[in-house]
Amino acid sequence: MTxxxxxxxSSTTVGGEEVVPSEARTLEVVEVREGMFGVRGxxxxxxxxxxxxPVAMPGTARRPxxxxxxxxxxxxxxxxGEGAVESVVVDRDELTLxxxxxxILEVARHLRDDAALRYELCxxxxxxxxxxxxxxxxxxxxxxxxxxxxxxxRLEVAVPDADPHVPxxxxxYPTADWHERETYDFFxxxxxxxxxxxxxxxxDDWPGHPQRKEYPLGGIPVEYKGATIPPPDERRSYS
Amino acid sequence: MSTTQTGPDPYAQSQDTTSGRVFTxxxxxxxxxxxxxxxxxxxxxxxxxxxxxPSTHGVLRLILEIDGExxxxxxxxxxxxxxxxxxxxxxxxxxxxVTFCTRMDYLSPMYNEAAYVxxxxxxxxxxxxxxxxxxxxxxxxxxxxxxxxHLVAIATGGMEIGALTVMTVGFRERELCxxxxxxxxxxxMNHAYIRPGGVAVDVPEGGLDAVDRFVALMxxxxxxxxxxxxxxxxxxxxxxxVGYLDxxxxxxxxxxGPPLRSTGYDWDLRKKQPYSGYETYDFDVITRDEPDAYxxxxxxxxxxxxxxxxxxxxxxxxxxxxxxxxxxxxxxIAWPSQLSVGPDGQGNSADHIRHIMGESMEALIHHFKLVTxxxxxxxxxxxxxxxxxRGELACHLVxxxxxxPYRAHFRDPSFSNLQAxxxxxxxxxxxxxxxxxxxxDPVMGGVDR
Numbered sequence: 001m002t003x004x005x006x007x008x009x010s011s012t013t014v015g016g017e018e019v020v021p022s023e024a025r026t027l028e029v030v031e032v033r034e035g036m037f038g039v040r041g042x043x044x045x046x047x048x049x050x051x052x053x054p055v056a057m058p059g060t061a062r063r064p065x066x067x068x069x070x071x072x073x074x075x076x077x078x079x080x081g082e083g084a085v086e087s088v089v090v091d092r093d094e095l096t097l098x099x100x101x102x103x104i105l106e107v108a109r110h111l112r113d114d115a116a117l118r119y120e121l122c123x124x125x126x127x128x129x130x131x132x133x134x135x136x137x138x139x140x141x142x143x144x145x146x147x148x149x150x151x152x153x154r155l156e157v158a159v160p161d162a163d164p165h166v167p168x169x170x171x172x173y174p175t176a177d178w179h180e181r182e183t184y185d186f187f188x189x190x191x192x193x194x195x196x197x198x199x200x201x202x203x204d205d206w207p208g209h210p211q212r213k214e215y216p217l218g219g220i221p222v223e224y225k226g227a228t229i230p231p232p233d234e235r236r237s238y239s
Numbered sequence: 240m241s242t243t244q245t246g247p248d249p250y251a252q253s254q255d256t257t258s259g260r261v262f263t264x265x266x267x268x269x270x271x272x273x274x275x276x277x278x279x280x281x282x283x284x285x286x287x288x289x290x291x292x293p294s295t296h297g298v299l300r301l302i303l304e305i306d307g308e309x310x311x312x313x314x315x316x317x318x319x320x321x322x323x324x325x326x327x328x329x330x331x332x333x334x335x336x337v338t339f340c341t342r343m344d345y346l347s348p349m350y351n352e353a354a355y356v357x358x359x360x361x362x363x364x365x366x367x368x369x370x371x372x373x374x375x376x377x378x379x380x381x382x383x384x385x386x387x388x389h390l391v392a393i394a395t396g397g398m399e400i401g402a403l404t405v406m407t408v409g410f411r412e413r414e415l416c417x418x419x420x421x422x423x424x425x426x427x428m429n430h431a432y433i434r435p436g437g438v439a440v441d442v443p444e445g446g447l448d449a450v451d452r453f454v455a456l457m458x459x460x461x462x463x464x465x466x467x468x469x470x471x472x473x474x475x476x477x478x479x480x481v482g483y484l485d486x487x488x489x490x491x492x493x494x495x496g497p498p499l500r501s502t503g504y505d506w507d508l509r510k511k512q513p514y515s516g517y518e519t520y521d522f523d524v525i526t527r528d529e530p531d532a533y534x535x536x537x538x539x540x541x542x543x544x545x546x547x548x549x550x551x552x553x554x555x556x557x558x559x560x561x562x563x564x565x566x567x568x569x570x571x572i573a574w575p576s577q578l579s580v581g582p583d584g585q586g587n588s589a590d591h592i593r594h595i596m597g598e599s600m601e602a603l604i605h606h607f608k609l610v611t612x613x614x615x616x617x618x619x620x621x622x623x624x625x626x627x628x629r630g631e632l633a634c635h636l637v638x639x640x641x642x643x644p645y646r647a648h649f650r651d652p653s654f655s656n657l658q659a660x661x662x663x664x665x666x667x668x669x670x671x672x673x674x675x676x677x678x679x680d681p682v683m684g685g686v687d688r
Binding site for chain 2: 092122147152177200217
């Protein structure tokens, strides 16, 4: 992954050789959080203003992934080739495959059609916007369910904001139709090959993509018992 | 500039136009115009049904292309109830998120809360620490919610085909479910009852006896509803073989819940991927080999009986768990106060207010920090799903380690299931579209979120 520097807090070096405990997990730094109360440009009286904390997402896992995760990863590598899956994340007993966007359609087809994989149901597609992951700002996240094997898997495709194109999987999973439209509507990810990629929940002429992080929540200040309460996105926040 | 006229006309003189043909219409000669515009014009009519139509379950807009009484194409227009709940949740603490997501699918608020709360707990890694009593309470409330939701599905479905007694009976019975909710949570809907770490408030005084009476009454009244509908020739005539969707169609279109089980496939997350201790309850998954509106109706009827069985088991367990905690022991996550009903409505209990305002400054600080700032959740993403009355309701929750969700996305079953409208109604009669949509039982609050 190229989102930022990676750190591995759990690995230790013993006698010049790196020893990685089997439970080891690398962490992916996606953002550095500064201060405490979201205040910018004013005098710091709290003492928290220079606080710096990295925001780290669970990073790439190493083999063995454990359980059936290895079987699925191996089988998919056999079918789709080595380059299709960029990295594998195992976190909280869930398997996430980061798939290159060129390969997503092929990967989805193999996941559905191969008897050993057989993810026959696409539960849904959602988007996540990581504005600080330069070059990988927009993520399309696919949740697949294998009813045959009673397994779930997550596919994640990351694309840059400047070129937000992802091949559509509607030809493999017809149910992806509305889910891709929703993700386009809210994040502006363009699913190439979708039969009719239009807005679905927002009005047709709506400007912008509301679920992106830079899109404001909106709202007006409200007066209550003499005090003025600012809208939620302008209130003091702790993150 | 061009001037065109089809024949001399004593009343309308020559006109100016910049492009296209000009038709001069003087009387009842619209056929000339239609034939001129579209030589292949037929009786093709596109009808907008909704979004204010009473038979479209709220604000669903159906765009139907009809040929006489037959529907040749059916499309859905949605989004009329979009309220930005997912976006709003990014600006509230993890606990406040419950208050938002409970409003999505307003007929199954408990399931919305459960899916979200299970996701928060999984991110926190405290799934195993949630007290048993709160898990039993969650299961009981969810199953009562399944009954109330199915009752509305049957009631509105009946109303839409003209069976008004089914509607009045269904809503009368649903009121009993809402009475139980009100007794336990303080509210008929929008409960915010299931909270990260447990549930908001313990069993109220006399609560279990009220549930006993409720179960006894439902055991008498549900068979009455079944006797009214199940073999009713008009009901069967309207529902049988309408809205047909087989297993392959369900899987391709991502349809879950009663429509999937009406194909004979026993897919129920309560059995397949148990949560909240469902594996310890004794109940059956209802299936039928009638993938039409009638099969789905019968499945809903029978599922209510199974839900009553689960509720009875919950009551037995809760009698043995008197005095047990309903919130996780970790004080850094658990809401600092119990709720109670005071003279000005439901709020923090008087004991707690006395403690933080008069006895312990540390307790006040703790309360203030936890209520205003909230707790932090380790970074990562999870996907949790529950079997809601309409199918797989799931929450994809992303945390960046902060005090608020980084992204909350809900996979609402109504949203996916509604895509089957075209497959279920094209080629059928206009009146059957209503039956087909009713058999999907979409709730627009959940579809549009």
